[in-house]
Amino acid sequence: MTDLVVRPCPDYSTEGAYKALEEVLKPLGGLDWVTKGMKVAIKANLVGPFKPESAAVTHPALLAALTKLLRQKGAIVTVGDSPGGIYNKVYLDRVYAASGMKAVEAAGGSLNNDFSTAQADFPEAKVLKHFEYTAWLNKADAIIDFCKLKVHGMMGMSAAVKNLFGAIPGTVKLEYHYKYPDYNDFANMLVDLNEYFKPRLSIADAVVTMEGNGPTAGTPRHMGVLLASNSPYKLDLGCAALINLDRSKIPYMEAAYQRGLMPSDCSQLNIDGDLKTYVAKDFKNVAVRRDIALLLGDNVFTRILSKTAGALLRSTPMLDKGLCVGCAACAGLCPAKAITMINKKAVIDRKSCITCFCCQEFCPKGAMKVHRPLAAKLIGRL
Incomplete structure (x- = not known):
């Protein structure tokens, strides 16, 4: 069984993006699981009103290509996100316009215009047992997580797992940052979101990534590759390897590993494709404080030790x-x-x-x- 697929995608040309997506999905069974009339939500990374060339958002050419593939299967496709800022039509229209989302509509898809929210009870969660989320995801029979691979100032890397934080409405995200200032809690909150929504498929746009001062003000870096997996955690293992970042330096990945949701490294994955060819050993990452509670186990002693050491060690x-x-x-x-x-x-x-x-x-x-x-x-x- 294939855990992770890696395929070249040199650029964002319409034909190239379509063919690359077809190829990266084939080893996972393609989109044969999609049935006529199925409602599919593509959760893109549309962090704000950024142009595609900024490398801050999932590229519209790829989103349009995936929309086309899904439409050919008879799916009803909606692309959306809840970016940072006010979650309403005025702001989202700005984001859609800046990020080139008209390409999605041209491919037969719709852009989310439902700005209502819903409440979730999730007693199995580690930290996020009750939360508010964007209701448009409720309408979907399946969710596809189409992330953008970027550096992230707080979590080290933004890829599939982090992308589902966009299920939390606009400014409510700020409340969650304040509610979960401890990196261990915040990381587990992200894992809880993935466990609740359980995306059917996860894809990473790593054609042009962002290094340095990410996730919005960094430097675009061409890597020319797409990654896909049926697991957001396994996808992120591949993404971390791609940018030469150890799993233990990404708090949410360490949290997922501690919870038994992912293996320790890519050597334990069945990978279809040559990941090593694309690894950027000189990728400019940011140093993220790793809570001792994540590394040594979450208890009163490690939390006290983590807070004591944090003042000296945290970025x-x-x-x-x-x-x-x-x-x-x-x-x-x-x-x-x-x-x-x-x-x-x-x-x-x-x-x-x-x-x-x-x-x-x-x-x-x-x-x-x-x-x-x-x-x-x-x-x-x-």
Whole structure:
């Protein structure tokens, strides 16, 4: 049984994207599970009103190609996401326009225009036992998680598992950052979302990825590959290997591993394709604090130890004053209200900061950077 498929996709040309998607899905049985009239939700990464060339969003050429393949099977296709910001038609229309989503409509799909929310009870969850989510996903018979491979300031990597955080409505995400400031809890919250929604298929757009100051202000990097799996966790193992990032340095992957949801590394996967060909050993990742509770087990002692060591070892957001234009977007979005504007520059109250990196993710100028403290640099690979 194939766990992970890797196929080349050199560019986003219409024909190339279609053929590459066909090829990456074949070893998984293609889309033979799709029946006529089935409602399929494609959960894309549409983090904000970013152009496709920014490498911040799932590319429209790939979403259009998948829509076309699904329509050929008779499926009713809806593409959507809940980006950071207000979850309403006005803002989503901006996001759809900027990210090129007209291509999806041209391929016969629809863009989500249902902005209602629903409540979920999930007693089996580790942390997220009750939550609010975007109701459009309720209408789907199957969910396809089509993520964009990027660096992420808080979680280290944004791929399939992290992409389902987009099931949480707009500004409610900020509440969750404040509710789960502990990386262990936040990581398990992401895993809980994946266990609740259970995407039928997960695909990663790694044709052009984002390195450096991701997930929105980093540098596009061409890698020319697509990955697919029936498991978001196994897909993310492949994505992590691709950008030369160890599983243990990605909090949500460590959480999934501790819960027995994924193997320790790619050597335990049945991979169809040559993943090693595409590995970028010089990929510019960010250093993420790994909670001791994730590494040594979650108990009172490890949580106390984690908080004590955290002040010395955790990465923090740091302002590049030369890039800051004083727009105050960071101050408005900060869930902990730890940012104030002084002389038109953002000032962070370090005692209040919960290092969620929302400011870094949503700064329109990329002025917030991920800063790694000297102690962590000296220790090396913590």
